[in-house]
Amino acid sequence: MNAFTLLAQQPVIPDFGQGSRCETENHAFCWGWVTNHWSDTLQPALLQHIKLAVIAVAIGFVLSFASALIAYRYRRADQPIGLLSDFLYTIPSLALFQLLVPLTGLTVTTVEVALVSYTLLILYRNILEGLRAVPEDVREAARGMGLSRLQTLVRVELPLAVPSIMAGVRIATVSTISIATIAAFVIPEGLGRPIYIGITQDIFKTEIIAAGALAILLALAADGLLVLLGRALTPWRNV
Amino acid sequence: MVRKHARRAVKAAFALALAIPIVLGGTANAQTTATPTITVGTKNFTEAFVLGELYKQALQAKGFKVAYKENIGSSELLDTALTSGKVNFAPEYTGILALNIAKVKKAPKTAAATYAAAKAFEETRGLTLLKQTPFFDADSFTVLTKTAKKYGLRKISDLKKVPSLSYGGYPECDKRITCLLGLKQIYGLKNIKFVQLGTIPVTKLIDTGKVTGGDVFTTEPALASPKYTALVDDKHIFGFQNVAPVVSKKLVAAYGAKFVNAVNAVSAKLTNPAMIAMNKAVAVDKKTPASVAKAFLKANGLA
Amino acid sequence: MIRVLADTFSWGTFPDAITFIVDHPGLLWHKSVQHMELSGAALGLALLLALPLGVVLGHVRRGSFVAISVSNVGRALPSLVLIAFALLVSQHFFVNNMAALIVLGVPPILTNAYFGVEGVDRNIVEAARGMGMSGRDILLRIELPLALPLIIAGIRIAAVFIIATATIAAIAGGGGLGDIIVNQATYGLSGVVGASLVVSALAFAVALILALVRKLLTGPYVSAS
Numbered sequence: 001m002n003a004f005t006l007l008a009q010q011p012v013i014p015d016f017g018q019g020s021r022c023e024t025e026n027h028a029f030c031w032g033w034v035t036n037h038w039s040d041t042l043q044p045a046l047l048q049h050i051k052l053a054v055i056a057v058a059i060g061f062v063l064s065f066a067s068a069l070i071a072y073r074y075r076r077a078d079q080p081i082g083l084l085s086d087f088l089y090t091i092p093s094l095a096l097f098q099l100l101v102p103l104t105g106l107t108v109t110t111v112e113v114a115l116v117s118y119t120l121l122i123l124y125r126n127i128l129e130g131l132r133a134v135p136e137d138v139r140e141a142a143r144g145m146g147l148s149r150l151q152t153l154v155r156v157e158l159p160l161a162v163p164s165i166m167a168g169v170r171i172a173t174v175s176t177i178s179i180a181t182i183a184a185f186v187i188p189e190g191l192g193r194p195i196y197i198g199i200t201q202d203i204f205k206t207e208i209i210a211a212g213a214l215a216i217l218l219a220l221a222a223d224g225l226l227v228l229l230g231r232a233l234t235p236w237r238n239v
Numbered sequence: 240m241v242r243k244h245a246r247r248a249v250k251a252a253f254a255l256a257l258a259i260p261i262v263l264g265g266t267a268n269a270q271t272t273a274t275p276t277i278t279v280g281t282k283n284f285t286e287a288f289v290l291g292e293l294y295k296q297a298l299q300a301k302g303f304k305v306a307y308k309e310n311i312g313s314s315e316l317l318d319t320a321l322t323s324g325k326v327n328f329a330p331e332y333t334g335i336l337a338l339n340i341a342k343v344k345k346a347p348k349t350a351a352a353t354y355a356a357a358k359a360f361e362e363t364r365g366l367t368l369l370k371q372t373p374f375f376d377a378d379s380f381t382v383l384t385k386t387a388k389k390y391g392l393r394k395i396s397d398l399k400k401v402p403s404l405s406y407g408g409y410p411e412c413d414k415r416i417t418c419l420l421g422l423k424q425i426y427g428l429k430n431i432k433f434v435q436l437g438t439i440p441v442t443k444l445i446d447t448g449k450v451t452g453g454d455v456f457t458t459e460p461a462l463a464s465p466k467y468t469a470l471v472d473d474k475h476i477f478g479f480q481n482v483a484p485v486v487s488k489k490l491v492a493a494y495g496a497k498f499v500n501a502v503n504a505v506s507a508k509l510t511n512p513a514m515i516a517m518n519k520a521v522a523v524d525k526k527t528p529a530s531v532a533k534a535f536l537k538a539n540g541l542a
Numbered sequence: 543m544i545r546v547l548a549d550t551f552s553w554g555t556f557p558d559a560i561t562f563i564v565d566h567p568g569l570l571w572h573k574s575v576q577h578m579e580l581s582g583a584a585l586g587l588a589l590l591l592a593l594p595l596g597v598v599l600g601h602v603r604r605g606s607f608v609a610i611s612v613s614n615v616g617r618a619l620p621s622l623v624l625i626a627f628a629l630l631v632s633q634h635f636f637v638n639n640m641a642a643l644i645v646l647g648v649p650p651i652l653t654n655a656y657f658g659v660e661g662v663d664r665n666i667v668e669a670a671r672g673m674g675m676s677g678r679d680i681l682l683r684i685e686l687p688l689a690l691p692l693i694i695a696g697i698r699i700a701a702v703f704i705i706a707t708a709t710i711a712a713i714a715g716g717g718g719l720g721d722i723i724v725n726q727a728t729y730g731l732s733g734v735v736g737a738s739l740v741v742s743a744l745a746f747a748v749a750l751i752l753a754l755v756r757k758l759l760t761g762p763y764v765s766a767s
Contacts, residue, residue: 011508013516014538016531019524033525040527090745092706093621095738096725102555102735105325106311170453171617182710185724188760195626199713201285201522202440205630212623219618238439313727410721412730438715439633 023206030206031161041194041207046214048189053176053222056112060119060172067120068127078128085120093118093179097186111183118179119172126168130161166230170223177219191215270332275489277498278306280317280326285528286376286458289517290330294484295318296317300542301501303494314339327487333371334358334478336485338417346417350375350479362484365458369502371483372509374458378418378477379469380406381455383445387468394471395426398451405432407453418454420477442467458511460519482509508539547681558732559739563617566733570719570740577718577741580636581708584643585701592648593693596655599682600689609656616649621707625714635715641706646707647700654696658689687760694756706744 022030034042064085091099096114106108123220135155142152184192191211198207277298281291288309295305308326311317314335320326333353337343350371351468358368362500380395387393390400398404412418413433422428434450441453442461455461455469457480462469484502491499517535520526536542563570599605621642628642662685670680686693712720722729722737729737 011510011513011535012512012538013532015518016520016524016526016534019526021523024523037525037527040529090749091742092702092709092738092745094706094709094720094723095741096740098734102731108317115680144261174614174617178617181620184622185710192620192622195622196713199438199626199629203438203765204628207549208626208630212620215620215623216618219620219661220615223614223618313730315726315730410725438629438635438713 017220026202026205026207029209033206034210039206042210042214043192045189045211046218049177049180049191049215049218052108052111052180052183053173054189056115056176056180057119057169057173059112060116060123060176061169063116064120064123064168065127067124068131071124072130081124082168082204085117085124088117089121092119093182094185096195097182101186106186108123108187108189110186111180111189115176115179119176122172124173126164126171127161130164130168131157134160148157162233166233167225170226170230173222173226174219177215177222181215191218205229243308265329268338275493276306277303277328277329277490277494278308278326280308280311280320280329282314282317283310283312283337285521286514286517287330288528289508289514289521289532290482292528293509293536294328294330294502296532297422297501297505297536297541298498299541300536301497303498321366321485321487324487327490329485330482331485332376332480333483334377334480336360336368336483337437338478343459346478350481353479354481354483357483362488365488366485367488367491368483368485369499370493370506371481371482372506374511374514375479375481376514377455377459377472377480378408378412378454379457379472380422380452381441381445381462381467381469382452384466384468386451387470392468392470394473395422396473396508397470398426398428401451403432404428405434405450405452406440407434407436407450409436409454412454417476421474425474425476446474458514458518460515460522463515463519482506505536505541506533545558555735559735562730562732562736563740566736569722570737573717573719573721573737574740574744577705577708577720577744580639580711580716580718581643581701581704582691584640584704584708585647585697587640588644588647588651588700588704589697591644592651593655596652597659597681597686597689597693600656600659600661601641601677606656606660609653613653616646618752621645621646621703622710625707625711625716630716633715635717639711639714639716640764642711643704643707647704650696650699650703651693652696654699655689658692658696659685661692662688689762691756694752694759698752701748701752702745705741705748709741 018024020030020032021027023033067077067081071081088096093114097110097115100110102114103217104113117236138156138160139152142156147155180190183190184196191214194207194211195215198204198211201207261368279291279295279298281287289310291307295307298305306321311326311329312329312540313321317326317329317331318340321329333350336345336357337353337360338374341356343356343360347356354368354371361368376485380398390397392398392401406419406422408418413435414420416424419431419433422431432454434444436444436454441450441455444450445453445467452470455467457469484506513535517531520531521528533542572724594610599609624642624645625639628638632638632641659681666684666688669679670684675683708716708718709723710716710723712718719737719741723734723741726734
């Protein structure tokens with residue numbers, strides 16, 4: 001290979017554009033970065049995060065609801081179900097993600113299975129306790145009015161259990177949003193990813209603060225919305 | 240009667256809740272083998288993202304359909320993804336292929352030999368290597384240029400002149416012949432001290448004098464600055480780490496010369512200065528890997 | 543059902559993980575000790591801050607709003623975010639990670655301490671007051687023992703959460719078993735899964751110990767709830 005062909009091989013290195021001083025010197029917070037990267041980094045991460053959380057809480061709710069109904073009807077089922085969800089809850093989140101990786105791969109499925117597991121304890125507990133807290137005389141009154149067991153459940157017991165159920169959904173949702181940040185260790189989705197990249201790229205302050213603030217705001221917003229939803233579902237309660 | 244309804248409802252709910260993740264997982268895994276989709280997989284750091292985007296966009300510019308699986312993780316996971324068919328195109332470092340994946344007994348002595356060893360191994364598994372890049376992203380012994388001038392250092396062998404030597408390396412470096420053990424045994428730097436790197440960037444440790452030199456990868460943005468000098472690895476303990484795309488033989492068979500030439504054309508342009516500039520644009524100037532790749536390909540008539 | 547199981551990975555990873563554990567006892571021991579040092583320090587300080595405060599507030603039956611708000615806000619703080627923010631403030635790795643862990647551990651301890659003491663049956667407290675017991679005696683000999691189940695439940699939640707978050711703190715220099723779990727390039731998938739098993743075992747051990755403590759301390763008493 002002579003000098004001429006060697007020269008012809010050299011690539012053209014374009015000017016990629018300088019980062020602003022704020023970015024290259026890593027000042028405390030660069031609004032410019034946030035506005036520039038909202039649509040390519042922050043917004044997608046936020047939407048992915050919401051999706052992860054919603055799916056997890058929905059599936060967790062269905063599973064917990066079914067389990068709670070079973071435990072409500074068959075008292076003996078309470079201990080095993082309670083122990084299982086308690087067991088899952090104790091496993092540190094990052095460890096649970098990694099333990100699932102050999103089984104379900106680096107996929108959304110792995111993340112969702114773990115997230116769902118963490119919702120089970122609180123949702124199952126709250127739904128069951130909510131149902132159990134219905135006073136016995138109310139149940140008897142319903143029975144006395146001729147309502148069947150299913151009708152009593154649907155028209156009396158469940159509505160009275162709503163505050164407890166909603167409290168559980170609230171806690172589960174906020175916890176899920178919180179734990180979903182760790183999903184970034186397994187798949188490149190959710191608000192944890194900009195935080196992770198920010199930390200490993202020379203601790204880039206702006207990205208960490210922006211994504212972190214979004215995660216906290218998302219959790220608080222979800223909490224607030226669920227409080228309103230709870231109040232809407234129980235108009236007979238004051239406050 | 241009522242109990243039966245309740246039980247049925249519960250069973251239905253259970254079935255539904257189990258079905259959702261199965262369906263989600265199943266549809267995610269569905270892939271036809273008739274005309275294989277080019278699925279590019281990358282590891283999870285800046286340079287990997289840049290490389291992935293470069294190859295992806297270059298192929299798309301030539302009319303190929305490309306699926307993209309970013310952030311797969313370490314070499315081990317990327318290799319598993321390749322052998323299981325989850326991805327069929329992955330840029331990988333020849334040294335890692337030869338030493339860690341193929342596990343050859345004797346470390347190859349040249350870049351060409353490393354490439355050949357890696358290629359031979361992959362071809363026994365239904366994969367092959369396309370042409371390797373001029374650039375190499377290997378470990379280094381990087382010092383402040385000030386330090387190099389002070390002791391007259393150009394290559395690692397020159398380090399014998401430096402009293403009280405210390406090296407900042409990544410975890411497990413102190414157990415590897417391709418790292419600290421090589422410095423001690425092959426270069427004879429018997430009294431070298433090891434400082435393990437963590438979250439604090441190695442350049443900071445070099446700046447503050449906490450280590451004489453550290454492991455700055457040869458395409459890290461820091462090396463764009465005249466402040467640092469990477470010493471020449473004259474005894475080649477750090478091995479050779481050019482990049483070559485590992486692709487499935489099925490892809491080459493299906494798409495032929497047009498595909499291979501498009502990829503090789505990109506690889507040929509990736510020199511050390513080019514990679515350093517692109518890594519800097521992403522890591523320091525905070526541009527996205529996609530936009531940096533796009534600009535580079537455009538400037539070189541590849542997209 | 544088979545479709546859910548990844549076609550890229552194998553069950554063989556688990557035996558490999560056990561092999562890793564057996565092959566690296568020194569490494570895992572060292573990391574475990576580091577992990578428990580950080581977690582223990584954080585839990586201890588969180589207890590010091592939150593337990594007396596929660597108990598006293600519950601006793602005087604004031605500040606339920608604070609207790610509830612602390613709990614809500616605490617839950618809304620994603621652990622990774624706190625670790626990241628703490629790293630921004632200081633790079634003394636033990637200190638900034640411990641601070642983040644303390645912030646995460648305080649809410650469950652505070653809230654449960656408050657509601658545990660506040661929720662003791664008023665009749666019992668009134669009866670005690672009627673018998674002439676001082677406020678302090680009521681707190682120490684009536685309310686605290688009856689509140690113990692809830693208090694220990696809160697400590698357990700905090701402990702498990704702190705151990706879990708200490709795993710993530712590895713990327714902010716926190717060390718511990720997380721160092722292995724986030725460093726797959728160095729330790730391989732078998733190492734990551736192995737370390738995950740070890741940290742899970744640690745969390746279980748701590749939860750079990752606290753459950754035993756609760757049994758020991760509340761044996762002769764009837765729970766308040």
